Amino acid sequence: MIEGFINNLPMITILVHAAIPLTIILVYALVAIWGERKIAGFIQDRLGPMRVGGWHGWAQSIADLLKLIQKEDILPKDASRFLFRFAPFMMFAASYAAFAVIPFSSSYIGSNINIGVFYLLAVTSVLTLSVIMAGWASNNKWSLLGGMRSAAQMVSYEVPTIATVLTVIVVSGSLNLMTVTEMQSGNDILGFLPNWFIFQNPFLIVAFIIFFISILAESHRVPFDLPESESELVAGYQTEYSGMRWAMFMLAEYADMLLLSLLGAVLFFGGWNSPFGEFMGGPAWGFFWFMLKGLLLVFVMMWIRWTLPRYRVDQLMHICWSILIPLSFINLVLVALWEVIFN
């Protein structure tokens, strides 16, 4: 029995290794859902949740979770059973699988593969399919419309996302996110600024702005939340879902926000590198800085959600195809030229 245990040790190590991002996502989701409601409250000049748990309603998400567990798991009569049940799990699995290549600190990365960021983009493209799957399987016109919108939106915005990621790859010369982060160590720019890619090259600032707009659209956040716009499509592809299956969708959505924000932190803001060089460096501080950068981007996403109205479908497509895509390709060429001339 003990021998069997030891023989299975690699498997257990793999499991423990793989569970670390899951823990981070779950804790983050509890905090972020509460945080979003508080931020929404402050922006709209109210208090947000205040009662559960005492201090500023900190236990609100836990209470919500307990409530959701008790809810009935409703399956619509004419829904496609297997696909309806499967879609939320596939959606979460796709965003969770992508966390494998995110370097959380200088000593932890799920899988140090060489195609890192390319794998991330490939795996997250499965998210689109799970949204279509949920939308179609619900057998509801709102859901189907939401699914179709989502497919069009995510396929379109994948292009500027990939183009801007490519601009960073042109500068770094590696697809491995760990290598990309290590290249941004040190504080040499103008004598004090950290060597983050956003400071290295003026065109990379443009690339970051395009990247941020595209990830807003990819994670279905306002002003691009057309697939689930409450005021016209009820809740889009989530309309027929209830209880824990709906909670899985919310979890996947928040995980996706964190994933894309962390990707932005790696590509433009130095990942786990401390902004003060060696001061407050090391693996544990690295994790702190990395999460701080990621959560700041998540905060900006929430801030935008409660500030801006939603775009129309045609405006959404216009922004992507006529503005972001040409701009990102021109920017890619300019970044490459800058690299040839100055480095």
Place this chain on the structure above:
Amino acid sequence: MELTTILFYLFSVTTLGAAAVMVFSRNIVHSAFALMFTLIGVAALYVLLYADFLAATQLLVYVGGILILILFGVMLTTQGHSFSFKINSVNLIPASVLSLATAVLLIFAFTSTEWTIAEVSERDDTVYELGMMLMGDYILPFIIAGVLLLIAIIGAIVMATRLTATSTEG
């Protein structure tokens, strides 16, 4: 059993099972989603062969691109849920003769070939070599493929604009 062997059988069964569902399903959208499982299974098999770049490309191009277009087409052309195939057997004799001939040919080819099984070599930098080859030895096919795709895109745009132009006039 080795972990990789277990994974190989797991993904093979997924691929074949999903392929069977795709062929035999009466609902065309179910077929399309079954195709997704097949494509993901094949991508996983590529990973087991240390072809990581190919696996990610398979996911990005087939699952994230082509399959979504297929689903778009299927959902827009049929009436979604209520639609199912009429399973009539037409051309029963020619079809069975042809498929039998194909099966015999495939089995013959499989058994008569001397398969050399290469040792799986663990390599960690497929991207660099691929890039060097595409920009070096295979630059001409690479460029020709690019131009071909560009022509296809321009053709599609011309056709689409012509269609919308006539529809707004009439």
